[in-house]
Amino acid sequence: xxxxxxxxxxxxxxxxxxxxxxxxxxxxxxxxxxxLGKPLLVEGPAGVGKTELAKAVAAATEAELIRxxxxxxxxxxxxxxxxxxxxxxxxxxxxxxxxxxxRTHDDxxxxxxLLARPLLRAIRRDEPTVLLIDxxxxxxxxxxxxxxxxxxxxxxxxxxLGTVSASRRxxxxxxxNATRELSEALKRRCLYxxxxxxxxxxxxxxxxxxxxxxxxxxxxxxxxxxxxxxALELKKVPSIAExxxxxxxxxxxxxxxxxxxxxxxxxxxxxxxxxxxxRAAKELVLPGAGH
Amino acid sequence: xxxxxxxxxxxxxxAFLDALREAGLPVSLAEGxxxxxxxxxxxLLDREALRAAYAATVVKRRGHRPLFDELFDLWFPRAIxxxxxxxxxxxxxxxxxxxxxxxPDEARELRxxxxxxxxxxxxxGLRQLAGQAVARFGAIGGSPTGGxxxxxSWSPNAALDAVTPRTxxxxxxxxxxxxxxxxRSLARREFRFRISRFERxxxxxxxxxxxxDRGAAETARTVLRPPLDQIDLIGASQAELTALRREIYPLxxxxxxxxxxxxxxxxxxxxxxxxxxxxSLATGGVPMDxxxxxxxxxxxxxxxxxxxxxxxxxxxxxxxxxxxALSEQFSAVRSFAFVDTVEEVTRHFTEADDVADxxxxxxxxxxxxxxxxxxxxxxxxxHFDGRFGDAIGPKTTxxxxxxxxxxxxxxxxxxxxxxxxxxxxxxxxxxxxxxxxGTGDSxxxxxxxxxxxxxxxxxxxxxxxxxxxx
Numbered sequence: 001x002x003x004x005x006x007x008x009x010x011x012x013x014x015x016x017x018x019x020x021x022x023x024x025x026x027x028x029x030x031x032x033x034x035x036l037g038k039p040l041l042v043e044g045p046a047g048v049g050k051t052e053l054a055k056a057v058a059a060a061t062e063a064e065l066i067r068x069x070x071x072x073x074x075x076x077x078x079x080x081x082x083x084x085x086x087x088x089x090x091x092x093x094x095x096x097x098x099x100x101x102x103r104t105h106d107d108x109x110x111x112x113x114l115l116a117r118p119l120l121r122a123i124r125r126d127e128p129t130v131l132l133i134d135x136x137x138x139x140x141x142x143x144x145x146x147x148x149x150x151x152x153x154x155x156x157x158x159x160x161l162g163t164v165s166a167s168r169r170x171x172x173x174x175x176x177n178a179t180r181e182l183s184e185a186l187k188r189r190c191l192y193x194x195x196x197x198x199x200x201x202x203x204x205x206x207x208x209x210x211x212x213x214x215x216x217x218x219x220x221x222x223x224x225x226x227x228x229x230x231a232l233e234l235k236k237v238p239s240i241a242e243x244x245x246x247x248x249x250x251x252x253x254x255x256x257x258x259x260x261x262x263x264x265x266x267x268x269x270x271x272x273x274x275x276x277x278x279r280a281a282k283e284l285v286l287p288g289a290g291h
Numbered sequence: 292x293x294x295x296x297x298x299x300x301x302x303x304x305x306a307f308l309d310a311l312r313e314a315g316l317p318v319s320l321a322e323g324x325x326x327x328x329x330x331x332x333x334x335l336l337d338r339e340a341l342r343a344a345y346a347a348t349v350v351k352r353r354g355h356r357p358l359f360d361e362l363f364d365l366w367f368p369r370a371i372x373x374x375x376x377x378x379x380x381x382x383x384x385x386x387x388x389x390x391x392x393x394x395p396d397e398a399r400e401l402r403x404x405x406x407x408x409x410x411x412x413x414x415x416g417l418r419q420l421a422g423q424a425v426a427r428f429g430a431i432g433g434s435p436t437g438g439x440x441x442x443x444s445w446s447p448n449a450a451l452d453a454v455t456p457r458t459x460x461x462x463x464x465x466x467x468x469x470x471x472x473x474x475r476s477l478a479r480r481e482f483r484f485r486i487s488r489f490e491r492x493x494x495x496x497x498x499x500x501x502x503x504d505r506g507a508a509e510t511a512r513t514v515l516r517p518p519l520d521q522i523d524l525i526g527a528s529q530a531e532l533t534a535l536r537r538e539i540y541p542l543x544x545x546x547x548x549x550x551x552x553x554x555x556x557x558x559x560x561x562x563x564x565x566x567x568x569x570x571s572l573a574t575g576g577v578p579m580d581x582x583x584x585x586x587x588x589x590x591x592x593x594x595x596x597x598x599x600x601x602x603x604x605x606x607x608x609x610x611x612x613x614x615x616a617l618s619e620q621f622s623a624v625r626s627f628a629f630v631d632t633v634e635e636v637t638r639h640f641t642e643a644d645d646v647a648d649x650x651x652x653x654x655x656x657x658x659x660x661x662x663x664x665x666x667x668x669x670x671x672x673x674h675f676d677g678r679f680g681d682a683i684g685p686k687t688t689x690x691x692x693x694x695x696x697x698x699x700x701x702x703x704x705x706x707x708x709x710x711x712x713x714x715x716x717x718x719x720x721x722x723x724x725x726x727x728x729g730t731g732d733s734x735x736x737x738x739x740x741x742x743x744x745x746x747x748x749x750x751x752x753x754x755x756x757x758x759x760x761x
Contacts, residue, residue, distance in 0.1 A: 192350060
C-alpha cells in the first residue's frame with residue numbers, strides 16, 4: 001500500500017479534488033493496483049488522460065512523481081543508473097600517485113559517483129512515490145526485460161554496490177498507445193486497464209471543470225458533437241484534450257452556441273486531417289466545412 | 292463467511308476462469324490468483340466493481356474485452372428470473388410513438404415507455420425495458436406461463452419483432468424541436484445509437500435467461516462469437532464488419548511500427564565515417580566502435596488483383612483497405628478488380644484521400660459487364676497479361692485476393708505462372724479454409740503449385756501476412 005486509499009470511492013473523491021474525474025471502473029482499478037502493490041498498465045488511444053492519471057494520483061497523495069519517458073534506444077544507463085566517469089577520473093587524478101589501488105577502488109564506486117536514473121531513484125526513495133513509465137510501447141523490447149525484473153521484485157542489483165531493494169514500493173503506472181503489443185510477460189505482472197473516451201456526462205463535467213466560464217448548454221452541445229465525430233470512421237479521432245481546446249476556442253471567439261458556422265470555422269481544432277474534415281462535413285451535413 | 296459459501300464461491304470463480312480460457316483468453320495461474328485477491332478486496336456487492344476487478348486482472352488485451360463482458364454477464368447475472376419488478380414512475384408522455392402497426396397490443400405500453408427512455412437517454416430505463424421485452428415477448432417453445440423449463444428458450448429476435456424499436460425513430464425525430472439540418476442529423480445519429488444499444492441489451496438479456504435455464508457454461512459455448520480478429524471475414528455480420536473496419540487504421544499503424552523496427556534491426560548499412568571518427572574521440576582517437584548508416588528501406592511496388600465477385604467481396608474490401616492504409620510502406624500500389632474481366636481501379640484511390648470512400652466509389656464505378664456472372668480466373672489472367680502485362684516487373688510484388696473458384700472453366704495456370712515468374716514476389720490470399728481448397732470448382736491446388744497461396748480467413752491472419760510482406 002503506497003497511497004493509502006481506503007475504498008474505490010475514496011480514490012474517485014481524492015482524484016476529483018485535484019481535478020481528475022475518473023470513471024468508476026478506473027477508480028476501482030487504481031484502488032486494486034494500490035492494494036495489491038502491482039504496477040498498473042494503462043492502454044488506450046492518445047489523449048484520454050493516461051499520463052494525467054499518474055500526475056493526478058501523485059497530486060492526490062502528495063507523492064513525488066518520477067517519470068521515465070520511453071523512446072527508441074532508451075538503455076539501462078538512461079533508465080536505471082550510470083557511473084559518473086568524469087567525476088571518477090577527477091577523483092583518481094586528485095588523489096595523486098601515493099593512494100593504493102584498493103583505496104581508490106573503494107572510493108570511486110560509492111554513492112557519490114552514482115548517477116541514479118528514474119527507476120533507481122523511484123526504488124530508493126523513502127517518501128511516497130509515483131513512478132510513471134510513459135509510452136512503454138515506444139521503448140525497445142530489451143527494456144521490457146529490464147522492467148520485468150524491476151517491477152516484479154522492486155529491486156535493482158548494482159554489481160559494485162550490491163542489491164538495492166525498495167523500502168517503500170512506489171505506485172507504478174505504465175502507459176501505452178498500443179502501437180505495438182507489449183510482451184505477455186510484462187502484461188501478466190501488471191493490472192491492465194483500457195482507458196477509452198469518457199461517457200458524455202463525464203466529458204461534459206471535464207469541460208466544465210477545465211474551462212471555467214463556459215455555459216452548460218454549450219458544453220452539452222459540444223460534447224454531443226464530439227461524440228458524433230468519434231462515431232465516424234476517422235483517421236484521427238478527437239481526444240479529450242482537443243474537446244477542451246475546442247471549448248476554449250469557442251469561448252475565446254465569444255460564440256455562445258455551437259451552430260453550423262461556428263463548427264465550420266473551428267473544426268480544425270478537433271479534426272487534424274483534411275480528409276477527416278471532409279468526411280465529417282459530409283456525414284454530419286455541415287455546409288462548407290473543410291473546403 | 293461460512294466455509295461452504297467460500298467453497299461454492301471459489302468453485303464459481305474457477306469455473307468462470309475456465310470459461311474465459313475456453314473462449315480463448317490466455318488467463319495464467321498467477322493472473323487467476325490476482326483475480327481472486329482482487330475480488331476479496333472489492334467484495335461481491337458492487338457488480339461493476341467486481342467486473343472491474345476481474346477485467347483488470349485477467350483481460351490484458353483490448354480485443355478480448357467484449358467477449359469478457361459477455362461471459363461476465365452470464366456468470367454474474369444482473370438479476371434472476373424477470374428481474375426486479377419495480378417500474379419507473381410513469382412520466383407524462385412527451386414523445387410521439389410511431390410505427391408498430393404490426394406490434395401486438397400488449398407491446399403498445401412498452402413501446403411508449405421505450406420511446407421515452409430513448410428520448411431521454413436513460414440507460415437504466417433501457418436496461419429495464421430490455422428485461423421486460425424479453426420476459427414478455429422473448430419466450431419461445433415450452434409453456435409460456437412457466438411451470439418447468441422443458442423445451443423453453445429465449446429469443447432476442449422474437450422480443451425485438453414485437454417491440455420493433457427501429458420504427459420509433461421517425462416519431463422520436465418529430466418530437467425534437469430542431470430547426471436546422473445539422474441538429475437533426477446529430478439527433479438522428481444519437482437515437483440510432485440508443486436504439487442499437489437497446490437491441491444489444493435485449494440480446495444480452497436473452498443470453499442471460501438462456502444461461503439461467505441451461506447453465507452458464509453451455510450457453511457460453513453455443514451463443515458467443517469469437518473475438519473480433521478471429522471472425523471469419525466472409526461470414527461476418529454487418530455490425531462486425533463495421534467494427535472490423537474501425538480496426539484497420541490502428542492495425543496499419545501497429546504493422547508499420549513493426550516493419551520499421553524489423554528494418555532497423557536487420558543488418559547494418561554502410562560505414563558512417565563522420566560519426567565513427569567522432570565516437571573514437573572518447574577512446575583517444577582509436578575507433579573501437581564503428582558507426583553505420585541505416586539501410587535504405589526496401590519498398591516494393593505492389594500490384595493487387597482483387598476478386599470482387601459477391602461471394603468474396605467483403606474479403607476483397609478488407610484486403611484493399613489494409614493495403615491502402617499501409618500505402619506508405621510501398622513505393623507504388625496499382626490495383627485491379629475483376630470478376631470475369633479485369634479493370635484497373637487505381638485512380639479511385641489516388642483521387643480520393645479516404646480509402647473507405649475510394650472503395651465505395653470503386654464499387655459504383657465498376658462497369659456492369661464486370662459485375663455479371665461468376666469469376667472467370669482463366670480469362671482474367673489472360674486478359675490481364677495482354678492489357679496490363681507491363682505492370683509486372685522485377686521490382687513488383689504481385690498480390691491476388693480471391694477464392695480461386697474458377698467455375699469449371701480453364702484456369703489458365705500457365706499464363707498465371709508466367710506472370711508470377713516475372714514478378715519479384717507473388718502471393719495469393721485465399722479466404723477459404725485450407726481444407727476446402729480443391730473441392731468443387733476450386734482451382735486452388737493448381738494455382739498453389741505456381742504461387743505461394745496463403746489461407747487468410749481472419750483479420751489476424753491478414754495482419755500476419757502483411758507484416759511479413761516484403
